[in-house]
Amino acid sequence: MHSVAILALDLVVPFDMAAPLQVFDWTRLPDGRGPYRVRLCAETPEVRADGGFSLRVGHGLDALADADTVVVPGCSPAAGPTSEPVREALRRAVAAGTRVASVCSGAFVLAEAGLLDGLRATTHWAAAGELARRFPAVSVEPDVLYVDNGQILTSAGAAAGLDMCLHMIRRDHGSAVAADAARMCVVPLEREGGQAQFIVHDRPPVPRGSTLEPVLEWIEDNLAHEVTLAAMAARSGMSERTFGRRFREQTGSTPLQWLLRARVRRAQYLLENSDHPVERIARQAGFGSPTAFRERFRRVVGTSPHAYRAAFHARPGAASR
Template sequence: MKPVRVAVLAFEGVSLFHLSVPGMVFGVTPAPVGLPQYEVRYCAPTPGRVRCDQGVEIEVPGGLGAMEDADIVIVPAWDHPENAAPAVLSNALRQAHARGAQVVGLCLGAFVLGDAGLLDDRRATTHWACRELFAKRFPRANFLPDVLYVDDGNVITSAGTVAAIDCCLNLVRQRHGADVANRVARLLVTPPHRQGGQAQYIEQPVPSLPSENRLPGVLEWAREHLSHPLSLDDLAEVAHMSRRTFTRRFREATGMTFVKWLAAERIARAQQLLETTDLPIEQVATEAGFGSALSLRQHFANQLHTSPSAYRQLFCESQHSTAE
């Protein structure tokens, strides 16, 4: 099996964290079963020594030619989002996308993708602190302010700093399935999939009361009982809180309503079952808590813009293509 080639852009002032994330996720050791070899290469508009945002200098031997045969091209957070990316970089990104590579903008790296015209008429996100500037500079993009990452036609963008890990784990999940992504996440000691959006990180107070620490356990309990009917009152009872208090704490912790959170969790569970089992669609719907295949199809259509059967088929094709 040939390695998956990843080209990571480096530039003066690049985020050292974002520069490291692809190598940490795709090159995790020991490599879990099912994760093929990834070849992570770093490139720059001008090869040579580059100073990162933390003052660390690194040697980047390759130019943008590394993008020409990459399966994935990753752009870390752009240091000056108010300034357009160089034309040579925009051209390289457009060419990479045109031949079928996945092009990823981590955090403010979304601005570079926008400068290349890759976000026109596509869904995209970036760090919440620059949402107004993003909307002003790229009015044709369908900006989603309340997600951690979004994939739209081989163009992927992510929110703030740590969302880069969520985004790269999702790339592993797309290519190799939920089980492999979960094993990678465990080795990194990070959640395999964080529900919620950026709202949960905007000017939220730090939990200080012991009772607030009950909520993570409640969410885990709910995930273990997704196949059962669940209500806000059920979770409030498990948390030993009043409905009103639990509703407030839940919103603070997840950045969304209970109904939206539950639907997202059930969709994620259905995706996992579709990827890893041959269960009939009706049984997948039951196991994920949707009750009926019709309900599952409606949620998939609304949230993923596809059907469960098409999702399973596309995933199988993706797995087959990667294996080749």
């Protein structure tokens, strides 16, 4: 039987912990057997949960030593740095070949232990910038549901953590078993790790006083028009090569990637706050054609403009697709 240890840290987020507890515990093989033995463990016999209550925990850090999979849920930033015994227990688990996965801000725990250095990783979109800032050796991918590096996996929020757990079940026992587990949890199995989180980040920060600030403002003011790399570089007074290098250094993105996200952000705002048809929004955000708009919006946001408007439109009223 595959042993799964859920590592609860101080101020653990209950939703992040409940998803892996539930899905692994409810998984059944075709003959009805449960393939996973799930244990909740912690450094201390009692941990505080984010939300004002405490949890009694039946297993200590030694449970990580014989676990086949360790899942680290997110915890509140108020919990502070992870203790050295927890970090060392995680390092020993990885050295022994144990699969280790994190949910949401649990990625910070893995990063503090040095387990994400040189790897791709994700976390909740709201914390992705902080993860990248604090751990520059980690390649943070803020726009995906989860990242599978083989032995080490990371996921975004609690729902994405459930997607990641179903992905691991599919790896272990095949799609039919994973689909049955998904039905038990009343969630779809179809969401893949590379699908974008259902939100686009705010404009990436740049250092105060940066030479890029006027250029970024000009780009946002001209989204409805053609904006080329040459025009951006000329606006900044740099060569295209120098501008591209400086832009990546200060934003972590290429100019054209930043432009695409700025256009998507404009489109999201219009979908949420106007009844303009998609054809008009495509022009206002600078996508050129509705077809290009739909394709690029889905690639970045993970859903269609129509579905996004249905979920987030600020006022009642049908909108043209």
